[in-house]
Amino acid sequence: MPDIDNPYGIFARYSADLSLFLLVADCGQLSRAAELAGLSQPRLSQRMKSLEEALGKGLLRRERRGVALTRDGQALRAALAPHLGEAAAGFARFQRPARRRTVVIETDLAFASLRFLPVFPSLCAAFPELGLSLLTRQLPEAGADREADLRIRMEPRQEESERTCCLFPERVMAVCSPGFLAAHPGLARPDPLQGLPLIELTSEHGAPWFTWSNWLEQLGPEPEVRGGGERISFNSYDHVIQAAEKGLGVALGWRGLIDSRLETGALVPALPAAARAEIESGHGYMLRMLARQPGEELRAVYAWIRDNFSG
Template identity: 30%
Template sequence: MAASLTGNPMRISPLPPLPNLVAFEAAMRHGSFTRAAAELHLTQSAISRQVAQLEDFLGRKLFIREPRALRLTVSGQRYAEVVQRLLVGCAEATEDVMKVRSHTALTVACSSGVAVLWLTPRLASFREAHPEIQLRLTVNDSLASLSPAEFDIGMYYLREGPPPGLAARRLYGEEVFPVCAPGYLNGRTLAPAALANETLLMLDDGQRQWMSWQTWLANQGLPDATLRNVLTSNQYPILLQLAMEGHGIVLGWRHMIDACLREGLLVRASEASASLGGGYYAVWPRDRMEPAAARAFRSWLVRQATPAPA
C-alpha cells in the first residue's frame, strides 16, 4: 500500500540504506565496481561492500561476478530498472527544489550583537563587490537552535566547536574588557575589585555562551565577588546602548565594539581583560553543496578579519 501525504503517517518499509542503492545503480550502469568507485569517489572495496550489504538485505544475489565484468541476475535486472527510475526521479525532484532559490540568493545568519555591531557597518563593501547577490540577513542569538537548512553561512561567537552538521573557520580571537560611557567614570579606570561596586550591565543567565561578569571577575582572581547592582537584558546591543547612555558598565568584546571605542561612544572602564579561548567564527552547513554566493561571502569575511598591514 502506498504511503499517503494525508491522514495517518505510514513508515516506508522495507527500505535499504540509500548509499547501498546508489552504489548498486552505479555498478549496474558501468558493469564494474572499479568504474563505479571512480564515479562516486570511493574505493572499489567500498562499492563491493555496499552492494554485498544490499544483497544481504534483499536475500538475493544481484550480480554474477565474472573476472572482468559484472552481469545482473534476473532479480538484479528487475530491481535495477526500478531503482534507477526512482533515483533519477529523486535527483530531478531535488534539482527542482534547489532551483526555487536563485543561485545568487544568500542567507546569512548571525546573532543580534554581530549584526548590529560588526556586520551591518561593513555590508556596503560586500554589496559593492557583489551587486548580483540577493542578500537575506536572519538574526538568531542561538546558533544551536538554527537548522542548517535555514542559512547558507553565518558568523557566530563559539567557545567550543560548532554544532553537529556545521563546519567553521575562526575569524577573531576573544578579548573581553569592561567599557562605559566617557562621563560615567569621568576618565578614571578601576581595578577589577572596584567594579563589583558599580552598576553592572549583564546578559541574562540564558546567554551562557558569552562570558558573564562572574566569570570575568573570577578570571581576575575574584571568584567570590558580590555584584551589588545589576541591570540585565537578553539582548547585547541593548546593554551597549544602556552603557553609552551612562547607566553602568558592560563587558565589551574586542572587534565587536571597536567602532564604539574609535568614535568615543565608549571607553575602557578597566585596563584588565580576559579570555576563555572562544572567538568569532564563520560557520556553514557541512554536508550541503556550497553555493558560489556563500563561498564569496566566506572569503569576504576572512578578508575583513585579516589585520591590515602596518
C-alpha cells in the same frame, strides 16, 4: 497566393482572436472570458463572430448558461490549445525576471548590529548578482539550518578548514562611558567594581560567552574584585552598549564588536591600567559554510567575510 508560404503572416492575422477563442472555450462563458480579457462582453462577442465569418465556420453555440463548442470549435481547440497554451506559458516565464541566487547568513543579534550591518552594504556591492539575506537570532542553533547557507556564531574555537574559520577570538574587557568614569573615581581603587551597577546581557544558562560572573572569576579571586552592585539586564547586547554609553553603569565589552566605540571615545576601559585586563576565552566568532556542496558564489561570499573580519 503569396501567403501560402508564409504561415506566420496568416497566423498573425488571427492570433489575438484565436487566443480569445481559447479563453472563451476554457471559461464556457462570454462574460467571464470578457472579464479576464479586459474587454466588454459585446466587444468579445463581436470578435468571436468576426472570427467565425473569417474562417467560414461556426465555432460557438450560444446557450442559456453560456456557450458550447460546435464540432468545428472542438476541432480548432484541439489543434490550438496544446501549442498556444505552451507558448503562453513560455512567454509568461520570459517576462518574469530571473530569480537571483540568495545567500542566507545567520548570526546573533550582537554581531549583526554592531559589526555586520555597518559593512553589509559593501558586501552587497561586492556581489550585485546575488541576493544576500541576514538572519539574526539571540543564539543561533549549533545544528544545521535549512534556511542558512553561512553561520557566524560564538562557539568553541576549532581547527580551521576550507569550511570553517575563526573571525576573531572572544576577548572581553570592562567598559563604561567617559562621564561615568569621571563620576566614579573609586574605579581607580583596588576594589574597583564594588557597589557599582553592572549592565549585563540576559541569557539562558550555559550561553557560549562571558557573563559577569565567569568574567570576574577570571579577573581575580578576591571577593571585593568579584563584587558589584545593582545588575541592569537587557536581552539585546545592542541595548547593553547603549546603556553603557548613556552612563548607566559598567558593561562587558567584546573586542571586535565595540572597537569603533573605543576609537571614537563613546566607551572607555572602566578599570585602571593595572587591572585593565582583556580576558580571552577558548571561544570565538566562528564562520561556517553549512551547505554540503557549496557553489562558487557561496565560497566567494565566505571568503569575503573571512578576509574582511578575520584578525
